Amino acid sequence: MTNEIDFDELISKYKSDPFDYVDVLAVHTGRVSFKVMEGAEVEAASGQWRQIPGTVLYEINRERNPKFISAQTNGTVAEINRELDGQFVEAGEKLMTIKHPLKKKEIIENILKDVLSLFVAPETAKYFFAMDIQSRIDKKGPGAVTIASGDEVLTMSLMKRDTPVYYNGEKGVIHSIYFKPGVSVAQGEPLLGICAADKLSIIQKIITRVKADWDTDH
Amino acid sequence: MVDNNPSPEMVLDYLRAEQQSVLRQLSSPIDPSDVFRYGACIGTSIKVHSTLPRAMEHARTLINDIARNKRSVATGTVILADSMTQSKGRFSRSWHAPDGGVWGCLIHGNNLLPESRHFIPMATGVACCETVRQYVGDAATLRWVNDVLVSGQKLAGFLVESYTEPIHSEEFTLVGFGININNSSFPKELAGLALSLKQFLRHSIDLSDFTARFLAKLAWNFGLLYHEEAKHLKGDGYSGQDGEHFILSRWKQLSDTIGQDVVYGFDVMTAPQYAGYACGVDESGGLVIQLPDGYKKTEYSGEVRYQTR
Numbered sequence: 173m174t175n176e177i178d179f180d181e182l183i184s185k186y187k188s189d190p191f192d193y194v195d196v197l198a199v200h201t202g203r204v205s206f207k208v209m210e211g212a213e214v215e216a217a218s219g220q221w222r223q224i225p226g227t228v229l230y231e232i233n234r235e236r237n238p239k240f241i242s243a244q245t246n247g248t249v250a251e252i253n254r255e256l257d258g259q260f261v262e263a264g265e266k267l268m269t270i271k272h273p274l275k276k277k278e279i280i281e282n283i284l285k286d287v288l289s290l291f292v293a294p295e296t297a298k299y300f301f302a303m304d305i306q307s308r309i310d311k312k313g314p315g316a317v318t319i320a321s322g323d324e325v326l327t328m329s330l331m332k333r334d335t336p337v338y339y340n341g342e343k344g345v346i347h348s349i350y351f352k353p354g355v356s357v358a359q360g361e362p363l364l365g366i367c368a369a370d371k372l373s374i375i376q377k378i379i380t381r382v383k384a385d386w387d388t389d390h
Numbered sequence: 391m392v393d394n395n396p397s398p399e400m401v402l403d404y405l406r407a408e409q410q411s412v413l414r415q416l417s418s419p420i421d422p423s424d425v426f427r428y429g430a431c432i433g434t435s436i437k438v439h440s441t442l443p444r445a446m447e448h449a450r451t452l453i454n455d456i457a458r459n460k461r462s463v464a465t466g467t468v469i470l471a472d473s474m475t476q477s478k479g480r481f482s483r484s485w486h487a488p489d490g491g492v493w494g495c496l497i498h499g500n501n502l503l504p505e506s507r508h509f510i511p512m513a514t515g516v517a518c519c520e521t522v523r524q525y526v527g528d529a530a531t532l533r534w535v536n537d538v539l540v541s542g543q544k545l546a547g548f549l550v551e552s553y554t555e556p557i558h559s560e561e562f563t564l565v566g567f568g569i570n571i572n573n574s575s576f577p578k579e580l581a582g583l584a585l586s587l588k589q590f591l592r593h594s595i596d597l598s599d600f601t602a603r604f605l606a607k608l609a610w611n612f613g614l615l616y617h618e619e620a621k622h623l624k625g626d627g628y629s630g631q632d633g634e635h636f637i638l639s640r641w642k643q644l645s646d647t648i649g650q651d652v653v654y655g656f657d658v659m660t661a662p663q664y665a666g667y668a669c670g671v672d673e674s675g676g677l678v679i680q681l682p683d684g685y686k687k688t689e690y691s692g693e694v695r696y697q698t699r
Contacts, residue, residue, distance in 0.1 A: 221687055332536060332548075333551070334550065334552070
């Protein structure tokens with residue numbers, strides 16, 4: 173966790189530019205054809221399982237197998253690599269950028285991700301707390317549960333094979349929980365945000381400041 | 391005096407019989423000698439007990455004790471107990487384990503690649519279902535991922551857990567098994583849900599003989615995991631139908647999940663999440679469930695219960 177936190181710098185960064193810039197990359201090699209223009213408003217996938225597709229961004233066609241790729245985040249198309257329209261591209265090539273307006277909650281989460289020690293998913297799987305940790309959370313709440321390197325904190329469940337996951341970061345309390353039991357977490361995505369006990373008050377100040385400085389949720 | 395006391399020789403004899411039956415098939419896509427060689431370590435050491443609190447916990451203690459003596463527990467070691475006093479299923483569910491059942495744990499040294507380990511739970515369910523079918527025929531089926539049902543009631547369940555011993559950090563897979571054989575009383579909450587082989591057949595069977603058959607099937611199916619891995623690494627693909635993993639093909643033949651209306655949940659007993667139609671499994675064994683709006687969701691964890699139509 174960062175020792176020195178410059179509140180004003182953090183807040184002014186999000187005040188002056190309350191957006192995330194999300195790059196849209198080619199999902200695989202193929203010939204691309206753009207379906208949106210720069211400045212277009214796009215909608216993210218929606219529905220309980222995100223099963224309702226968002227705005228179609230581009231079509232990619234490889235070996236006569238065309239696919240329409242839709243937006244995963246809402247916002248405005250900020251930049252588009254027009255010269256790639258109709259061209260054959262490699263997997264992972266940047267096609268466009270979506271400017272996503274951040275909500276107050278997202279700003280707090282982004283700041284916390286900068287200042288907390290993140291413990292990330294070792295594999296794409298479902299996660300739940302180890303029984304001992306869960307019972308301590310049930311009794312005291314996550315903010316009162318301290319974990320240290322080597323502690324068994326989670327169980328990773330994949331095809332009914334359960335693997336204990338050991339924490340390997342600095343000692344601290346569980347400040348943020350980024351997973352829900354039963355919902356799959358992609359490899360590398362954060363599972364927990366850990367905060368050294370003596371930094372908890374600083375974190376709380378950040379949250380209070382952001383809540384006070386942003387009047388509305390948008 | 392221990393009731394369930396199969397010998398490694400009994401297991402080996404049944405494993406040889408399995409190998410011979412595949413050798414007799416004219417066009418089997420698998421090499422039975424390879425499968426035999428890979429799987430033969432399962433059941434070479436069988437430790438029997440009249441009672442234990444929990445077999446999985448006992449396995450961890452055994453692994454650690456041997457590691458402290460600068461040795462490694464033999465892969466394929468099996469721990470059996472006639473009864474268990476603190477057995478549990480997944481999450482915090484209790485598992486009733488009185489005399490008469492097959493209760494225990496297999497210790498498997500982890501030397502499979504992650505994509506092969508993925509199939510261990512299915513291989514375990516296949517092994518048990520194949521064994522039970524020797525007694526009840528097609529009445530035994532598999533419910534995704536590896537519950538063994540007989541006439542729709544649960545006969546066997548499994549726990550598969552990874553364990554890294556703390557002394558040398560050697561990784562193991564522990565396969566816990568609970569199979570209702572000659573036990574015939576269940577707690578009230580399991581009435582109508584659980585069944586023993588004795589209840590179905592209306593007579594007891596030889597417990598040690600059943601266990602030896604099951605361990606031989608386990609050895610065979612673990613051997614298949616290695617066989618498939620080696621074949622795939624050589625670039626020859628898998629041996630199952632349309633190039634899929636052989637364990638997956640076998641699972642499809644034994645399972646009645648596809649085509650069922652199901653309720654899905656990570657812990658379906660206490661927190662069912664949604665209902666849908668089980669329309670298939672993908673190449674890695676994930677269950678594809680079609681929701682009422684037509685959307686198809688693939689689950690790689692959790693469990694299902696069937697809904698009556």
